[in-house]
Amino acid sequence: MDAAFARTGARLAYLQSAVNNPTGLSLHPERRRPLLEVARRHRALVVDDDWARHIRLDAPVPPPLIADDVHGHVIHISSLAKPVAPSLRVGFLAARGPVLARLHTAVVTNQLFVARPLQEVALEFLTSAEWPRHTGRLSRTLVARRDALLAQVRRVWPDGDVTPPRAGFHLWLACPRGVEPGPLARDAQRAGITIGDGDAYFVGEPADARIRISFSATSERQAADALVTLATVRDSVAVQ
Ligand SMILES: Cc1ncc(COP(=O)(O)O)c(C=O)c1O
The missing domain is CATH 3.40.640.10 (Type I PLP-dependent aspartate aminotransferase-like (Major domain))
Incomplete structure (x- = not known):
């Protein structure tokens, strides 16, 4: 810096x-x-x-x-x-x-x-007993979703380097050799799955080929199924 x-x-x-x-x-x-x-x-x-x-x-x-x-x-x-x-x-x-x-x-x-009404809502929520309950529930739900997705990554995405996040709801998953994130994201979208093209997160040249998968809004079942579909799309865009 x-x-x-x-x-x-x-x-x-x-x-x-x-x-x-x-x-x-x-x-x-x-x-x-x-x-x-x-x-x-x-x-x-x-x-x-x-x-x-x-x-x-x-x-x-x-x-x-x-x-x-x-x-x-x-x-x-x-x-x-x-x-x-x-x-x-x-x-x-x-x-x-x-x-x-x-x-x-x-x-x-x-x-x-x-x-003002938004401020009042925020203040009421943050100072209520519901706030710690809410964040606790949020953690438990997201941890279950993250772990289910990681387990599925291990099954259908061999050698996919990924660091389990300690907060938030994204997996930053490595693409196998021969798979470019751009075509993968585009074809995945056609198959009904939205993922982040990792190249978009680099200011300059991408350091490696990655995709971002969010697990905030999908159930464990939906995410597991989506990853199977994504693996099929991955194989279809792979350059040998
Ligand atoms: C790293 C980061 N900062 C800030 C924001 C924006 O947050 P907000 O939705 O509260 O404007 C986002 C939203 O995705 C984010 O990922």
């Missing part, structure tokens, strides 16, 4: 330190402090998108980067749209020091406020 700041003159870095979408990986604990030090040296801001904290599965999620931010370089963002409902479009941020004051002014001038 040091070299990237120096080369580009950028003043802001965006990352998902706790759980990355789509890889499911976390920033290594030993890289947290050097990263904040680099941001301080370049007088830059770090936007830490903590989108998955409230859709934790069965492993601890690392603390947000802002927990180590003594100089006020981190802007921590998250939202209720994923853990509660897509239509509850209430996001929130945390920051400290001068950057918080600047953000406050920007929010007030640009968008006034989140609609």
Whole structure:
């Protein structure tokens, strides 16, 4: 990041330190402090998108980067749209020091406020006994879906490298040799299955051939069946 700041003159870095979408990986604990030090040296801001904290599965999620931010370089963002409902479009941020004051002014001038009824709904839900019950249920459901999908990956997707995510609802699955994610995603769509073409997640040249499979909205049975269909599509697009 040091070299990237120096080369580009950028003043802001965006990352998902706790759980990355789509890889499911976390920033290594030993890289947290050097990263904040680099941001301080370049007088830059770090936007830490903590989108998955409230859709934790069965492993601890690392603390947000802002927990180590003594100089006020981190802007921590998250939202209720994923853990509660897509239509509850209430996001929130945390920051400290001068950057918080600047953000406050920007929010007030640009968008006034989140609609009051939405704020009330969010507040009521977050402070009710239902919130921990809801996130617990969400975890259990998603863990069952993730594990069923991983078991099916092992059955029908041999050698498919995948890291079980600790939060969120995506598998970042490697394509076998000879299979390109673009044609696979396109033909899968024709077969009624929507997956993410992994190439779309790379800024430059893709480092490897991957697809993103989401397991938030499909039952265990649907996902297992879909993976069988996907494996058939995979074999039909494979270049020998
Ligand atoms: C990493 C990441 N950040 C932010 C968002 C946007 O979240 P929201 O739906 O709350 O706007 C998404 C949505 O998919 C996401 O994957």
